[in-house]
Amino acid sequence: MPASILEEAGGLFDVADIQLGDATLLHCPSCGSAHVAQVLGDNGGVSYVCTACGHSWS
DSSP states (O other): OOSSHHHHHHTHHHHEEEEETTEEEEOOTTTOOSOEEEEEOTTSOEEEEETTTOOEEO
16 A cells, blocks of 8 residues: 555656546556546545556556
């Protein structure tokens, strides 16, 4: 478990590459698709799942 929220979010900067105003589009690190859904994990954490290929990450 990360020691801080900055560690938790650190990996997201690699997949967030386009900013439109306040919105940030995430791309799947596996297939590159922008069809990404944000989901809540069992322990209250946030994870992401690609609806194109099924890859999930947090």
